[in-house]
Amino acid sequence: MNDKELDLKMLENADNETMKQIAENCPASDVEMERMFAMSRKIYNERNKESNNKDNIEVSGVEHYRKPVWQKFAAIAAALVITGGAVAGGMFFMKNRNTFNNDPLPVATDPATSPSTKTVEGCPFGDISNDKVKMSGSAYLPSVIDVSSDTLKFTADSFNKGKWTELSEAFTTEEDYVTLFIYNNGAPYQLVFYYYNSDDSQKVSIKYSDGKNIRYFTGDEVIKKAAQALGLAGATDTSLDTMIILEEPYNDLVHKVWEKNLSEKDNSQANTAEEVEVPRLVDVEYKLAKVQLQERGLNYNIVKKSDNTVPPGYVIRTEPAEGTLVNKEAVITLYVSAEDTSADSDNGNTEVSAEDAELIAKAQQLYEKAIETDLKYGRSAPQYFNIDTKNCFTQVDGPTLSYVYDITLDELRAQYHEIFCDRYAENNTTIEKYYYIHNDQLCWLTGNPGVDPYLESTTVTRVLRKTDDEIFFEVEKHYSDFRFIVHIEDFEPYTETDEFSVVIQPDDSWKVGKFNNPQPN
């Protein structure tokens, strides 16, 4: 064993109890956990499809089992019922989005009544099963993802089996649903699938485009099911690794999605430069937006706002706006469309004067700083100060303490009060609770703080009132994530409101006045 290394191989085959102990230091991040959770659900869904059709399949081992195609059909029918809602939501969003497909607008009417030229069996563009194929769909615009090999095989099979009827005239469309981008050895083309209603049933029409020529088709039941399956695959198979976020202008996508290094470009931007560009997040589902920000090393803050033009849960705008260069770890405010649009706008909650908006933004910063500082001098102190926690000692009937070196109680108090004003007595509680003098030596209260509700975000929402030298704000605390909580009964995400005040100093700077730390300290 050399000086720099430590070989912990002996822990590899530890017993279950030791494993639990090691697991306390599990390093997986939220993004990794989400990825694994999505993976587990995907495998689970595949297994369930199999066992529904074949009761006696033993589900164990990691051997990959390739399903017969007909089983997928049955499963798709069942899955459609479940995810139909999600897709419909995405379609609503698509309505407001005309720039994405900017081929010349077709002129004729219903595909069913359009004169057809010929019907062919088999895919008119050749077999795509061995091609490189990407896709985009209503549910996750403006992103493009790789089509997984399983999905591609099924799609190609269906395309080859289905009947394609070429139309001599263009059709006006219902909502476009799924777009496939096929690389075709450097001569790429795209297929846009549309749904339309005819004779009480839904049918599918297809627009082919290679950037120059456009052709129109309708497809039979087999092709329709393939398109539906693609939409579902998009909803469940989305792998963030292969995802490309498209940027405007959305022209010439046929070629653009294959531009080399498109995906690498995104990553390198995030990794090399100290400054990061704020990505385009408007009209993106806010959970997806959060992941994008995290991947770029940016922090976020969510503000819910009512907006009639953006579906609930989607981002209305960001602050700073897209394209702005910001330092890594900067906080980006995501304004997310809230569900209850009418009530909010009636209350005038969303109408904030420019002056107040400035105060609120400044208060938000101070509030976050206050949380951080309060924790720094409280439970997180060993990360910042020289505290000998490994030799902590318990007094008889007293707290467990650790010696603090290199700083005095007065210095600590002074530093703490650089942020916190002494107008409120409770602003002394953190220092008083955590620090003791024992044998003439400064000590820190040592102990396991226990498990906390996980604070996802805080939002200073409005100015409540002002006095000569103090401004009171309303702040919302969102406890909306229970991933860090073990053994909790029926946890529902919740939001609490609280009052927060800043005291204006003689030099016009602000200090924290009334404050309750939303993170237990």
Added chain:
Amino acid sequence: MTHEEYKKTYKRSKEEAQRRIFSEYFKYVYTIVFSRLRSCASREDIEECVGDVFADVYIYYDSSKAVNDDISGFIGVIARNKAADMYRKLTHQRFTFISVDDEDVPEQEAPENTEADYEKKELRSSLMNCISLLGEPDSTIIMQKYFFMRSSKEIAEKVSLTPEAVRMRCSRALKKLREKLTAMNISL
């Protein structure tokens, strides 16, 4: 999570029910899988294996078998088996029986109550004890760096320090740990 709770949550949302199981046992499963595969698998393989384990666990809950509150023992067995499968797949071992002389094969946990087993357990618990005595955040840094093989940058995010501070603390903590281990006459 009891089966009763699972069913209740399941009625409201299947995903939520599964997420609760996942949250409860994730660290444990990840650690077991990682332990077995850390020498040979990529992170992607490990993540796939973890997903695979949980897929089985969900099915187990679905099938009404999970009547106990704590099924970590059972989950541990699934995790160990899946990881072993993956290990074989990755190291291209075609046969499930393995030579005891083969040095590449990690040792299997010996049957209980043997002397060797007891000694190893003691050694492990002493080691874990020494590491935990380093205090936070040093013990976390040491475990994440040398067992979970994370970079200083990744650890920095977890413990809210800068990567430089992590490196600094890490080398100091390592020195302390070595002193402790030497004092206890443990060599790794």
